Amino acid sequence: MRNSALVLLTLNEIEGLEALWSRLPIGEFAEVFAVDGGSTDGTLEFFAARGIPAVIQPIRGRGVAFRVAAEASHAERLVFFSPDGNEDPDDIVRLDDLLIGGADLAIARRFGPGAVNEEDGEVLRLRARVNDTLSRVANGLFGNGGPRVYDTINGFRALRRSALLELATTVKRFPIEYQITIRALQRGWTIGEVPTKEGARIGGERKAASWPVGMDHLKVLATELANVRMLAR
Numbered sequence: 001m002r003n004s005a006l007v008l009l010t011l012n013e014i015e016g017l018e019a020l021w022s023r024l025p026i027g028e029f030a031e032v033f034a035v036d037g038g039s040t041d042g043t044l045e046f047f048a049a050r051g052i053p054a055v056i057q058p059i060r061g062r063g064v065a066f067r068v069a070a071e072a073s074h075a076e077r078l079v080f081f082s083p084d085g086n087e088d089p090d091d092i093v094r095l096d097d098l099l100i101g102g103a104d105l106a107i108a109r110r111f112g113p114g115a116v117n118e119e120d121g122e123v124l125r126l127r128a129r130v131n132d133t134l135s136r137v138a139n140g141l142f143g144n145g146g147p148r149v150y151d152t153i154n155g156f157r158a159l160r161r162s163a164l165l166e167l168a169t170t171v172k173r174f175p176i177e178y179q180i181t182i183r184a185l186q187r188g189w190t191i192g193e194v195p196t197k198e199g200a201r202i203g204g205e206r207k208a209a210s211w212p213v214g215m216d217h218l219k220v221l222a223t224e225l226a227n228v229r230m231l232a233r
Ligand SMILES: Nc1nc2c(ncn2[C@@H]2O[C@H](COP(=O)(O)OP(=O)(O)O)[C@@H](O)[C@H]2O)c(=O)[nH]1
Pocket: 008, 009, 010, 011, 012, 013, 035, 036, 037, 038, 057, 060, 061, 062, 065, 082, 083, 084, 086, 205, 206, 207, 208
């Protein structure tokens, strides 16, 4: 069995959970638990019925959830999975394998060769373009000319628990992943990516409204840049 934890991130995802549950590699992981942002749609009852512990966050937000997971787990590695339909359960084990193979951070990438994101085939692909631009900027500013990271933002990712703690992240909400990737790039960590096929949301509601979340990513970019300047002085 893997000395890793499969961490399920949920805020009202009952439809996705019901649809995906049989595809999750539960038996492979030493720990499986949920970090929940305050679900009221039966998500918590779903976990309870299956004996899956759910840690309820004191404050809402995915950034908080990442830190709560690191503190709740005893495993060496953490694989974060959000059961809303966007993420392909087949990639869960692949992400952990990248860490076992030596990567410090493993990301399921929705961009680059062999990958598919939710907006492929649409005309404007606005979200995809913003995502791609944010990734290019992060590589350019923090990558030190190292290998390109195609998807600096996707939440479907894995890293060692000690690494997450060491990064001392501060973001409370969505751009936690962007902060993690930027800090990993700055440190010259090995970042492995697996091409993924992003699926459509299965049910419930999206919590990441594009405009405010996009702005939050820019704020993270600004704070991380300011940190670099401060350290350089
Ligand atoms: N634990 C936890 N999960 C959250 C929170 N907010 C959103 N999520 C989960 O994070 C995943 C991604 O959220 P979503 O709204 O689909 O964002 P998008 O995929 O970027 O559009 C879903 O599984 C949500 O249920 C939160 O505050 N806490």
